[in-house]
Amino acid sequence: MSNNLRINKNNFIDQTVRISFKFNGKKLFGYKGDTLASALLANNIHLVGRSFKYHRPRGIMTCGSEEPNAIVQIGKDPALTDPNVRATEIELYEGLEAFSQNCWPSVNFDIGGINNFLSPLLPAGFYYKTFMWPASFWEKYEFFIRHSAGLGKSPTKPDQDLYDHQYVHCDVLVIGGGISGILSAKLSAEKGLNTILIDDKSYLGGSTIYQDDDIFKINNETSNVWLKNQIEKLKKIPNLTIKNRTSVAAFHGYNYLLARENLTDHLGAHERKGKIRQRLLKIRAKKVVIATGAIERPLIFSNNDRPGIILSSSIKKYIDYYGVKTGENISLFTNNDSAYETAISLNKSGVKVKVIIDIRENPSSILSEKIEKAGIKILRGHTITNTDGYKRIKSIDVMKLSKDGENVVGNKTTYKCDCLGISGGWTPMVHLFTQSGGKLKFRKNDNVFIPDENKTPSEQISVGSSNGDFELDDVINNTVKNIKIFLGLDKNDYENLDIKCSKEKQKRNIWLLPSDKPISKSKPFLDFQNDSTAKDVKLALREGFKSIEHVKRYTTTGMGTDQGKLSNMHALGIIADTTGTNMGELGTTTFRPPYTPLTFGAIVGRNVGKFFDHTRRTAIHDWHVENKAEFENVGQWKRPWYFPKNGETMYQAVQRESKAARESAGILDASTLGKIDIQGEDASEFLNRVYTNAWSKLSIGKCRYGLMLNEDGMVYDDGVTTRLGENHYIMTTTTGGAANVLSKLEDYLQTEWPELNVYLTTVTDQYSTMSICGPNSKKIIKKIIPSLDLSDESFPHMSFKNSKIDNVNCRIMRISFTGEQSYEINVQSNYAKDVWERCIEAGKEFNITPYGTETMHLLRAEKGFIITGQDTDGTLTPSDLQMDWIIGKKKYDFIGKRSLYRSDTIREDRKQLVGLLTDDPKEVLEEGAQLIDSLEKPIDMLGHVTSSYFSPNLNKSIALAVVRSGKKLKGKKLIVPMENKNINVTITDTVFYDKENKRLNA
């Protein structure tokens, strides 16, 4: 057999541009316009992969996105390699390198092929049943299953390609560039509507563009010539955008669609540089026209999966569009007229068609007459019972069908062939329609699910074969008629076309074709990619599965990367036949996005690396960087974590910083705390309602710590709020809680208490905050602002003063999160770095030590101050935190008050915050470690460690924890079980350091 199967016919391939590529290491040639699949077939290569479970040899079966077998890995580069690419979709480019998947060591000799002979041991649900065996067996099977399962290999290095997102708006979006899509787009654009036409191929015109037989004529031109003229005219309309190589992945409600535009996958490596590889279009269309066409069904008979067995319409496309013969001795097997069109094309191109086997008794039509005139043999009422050949089909066995189609009768005839075209009818591509919320109806005469016009979401329409019209005159006339109504059009040119085509006379459908062998001895494949057979579906039904969704999962039918585009209808049909159910009542499985797989690159677009999320930096950030801070991410903020000196570890730095803060002076950038400016005559009443404690009596110039709850009584956030004026407060929130607290407060103001006159403004970014703490903090503030009276009488703990540093206004609060005497300076952010540097300069003689979040956490833990979100988790009440003192008992109401005495919140055995000391003071606990009181099984988990540090000021390990009934357990010994030891601890008070708060005024 010759190795060049290209014919010299006027086709769509540019035979002047030769392209070299490699398949499994072998250098081959194709032409510009080829897909990888058409180029392989031109080189007489059918065998491209192995099946998933039995590792049977598999060949190219289709010419589009429904391809189940020809799934390849593109390229070897660890960053750019692309797995699971359909050879039928990727366009050939110079230097393309493709590899078969799911075969080892090679596609021609595959060790997993042994599964084929073990297949009686690998029935439906094999994997599920395997997993039911003792857990210890899994270790033995895992290696085997992991190696034989899996399709392509993921890239191992970061993707270097560029991806993009784009928002697109239009009046009308037409999905599909076949004849019905072309007509729809043209009618829409000619009316002046802003129209987008999307097609996943590199060209327009669908299958009509290569339908050149004179049986199919429009206004006396062959249909391909007529359509070509329409496309030329279409391209000249200015308000129409055509997007080729673009595939709609999802159709959501409100006509919101996602489409992937391929921009460089068809280019050679040198042409791709600097270009965007794929663009994800986020389309909002006023109206949507679905013209996605239909795909041909296979037929289900024994050994219907051999390389060389191809969908009949794909054979036609390979010969008419690509000029490639899929074989030299082809037979066709069909239940409908479309295989006859293929025969005509093959015959014209000089390819021998040996025989057409048609399961129908009397399929006479213009097409069949033409075939018979050409001398091609048609076997009516026959079926194929088996095929032979391993890496390529060699022959078929043919027998006559009984009248009822359930058996075969008479003698068996064997025909030799090197390629078999199969056609089981057509399935409208209704995926996008159902994704958008449309409901399907079943049309019995040709067994198709089509859009139910009464259950179609508004502002969309399905036309052409995706709406169940398969013959040229129906496609054109119904599209034009329906689009006219849909878009509100007047008369148009397409209403009285003279259309000639063949009409199908007879239909017959048998989901599972009979054989002379019992089904137990045959292999009728349903899902080629997942290797599930009709036998598996029948077994699942015998084992009691009824729902189509369950049968699908149990047998894995329709669960491959092709999502059952070829197999779902037959699976449904076989279930309906076996259970005696009407297919319409059975329904379909759910079609979920994406229609074809999307790359992760397209999904994330530009949001990678530093664009993954926003980064917030304080106004003092540059100083921290200059001073070698290590940073911690707190939400989107970059906060200094610690400032290591001379190669210190984090532990060493934190120990030094903590000591310095208590012995002399420390300084912290606290700018990330949320700040909400609250004004209005009802501001005090508002605070009364949102905090647990009383606020009306707080005098101007004073600060107060507040705890905010959810309505369920659980602690939500905390912070200090300062009364700046009669009707003016500034509230601080936790860093992470800032946005949510503001939203919550706005919610209550707008919806529950609209009568309150209160205004909220977030000023987190406008003000920067630096906190200076330690016994020398007062001296440092005095140096910066000599005029400020810092005496304890004039400026006591929990009070505030307005002041100026030079001409810069600042608010100074004397509040402490460390237990030391401390002052917070708040200035407008653009002065913050300057003020910070002054503090550092003024503090030099006192060894002022900048510290980060880790030291802040340690210092507050020494004092037993909680961090909401670390020591709390949304399940702790103030009482659980031993903070009963902060509940305004006299207040009539506040958010969450009623919940504080629900039967559940007053339980005494709730988890409560306690302190922990380790018996060995050097042993530091791990945060999150569990607490138990006995090693006797079953072990009762009593709680867990929430905060844990080694305190340099106490010279021992300290921890906070939540423990069941913790309040009552002071002094009790508990155990912290770790991987290789058990640590003994004792429950204590939560305050470890300066219990009398003497240092606040030291």
Next chain:
Amino acid sequence: MFIINCPYCGERDQTEFSCGGEAHIERPKQPTELSDDQWAEYLFMRKNIKGIQFERWNHIHGCRKWFNVVRDTSNDKIHAVYKIGERPPIK
């Protein structure tokens, strides 16, 4: 992804909004006088129905106003939008 017609700003993409759950659940004026069961009814019990549902939405990345939406949860169709404090325009 829906388009929501904010009563203050007009039609905007759903990504600009956040949903605040069922609407017209008024916070009791005198919580202390309620039994545990009555308070739990307010606090926890939501209808979460399939069909026409009255919901609170916030134009959080826009005007930050709360308002009410009548949405059919079975198909996400929005039947009406109205301001906080107003009566539902449909039953």
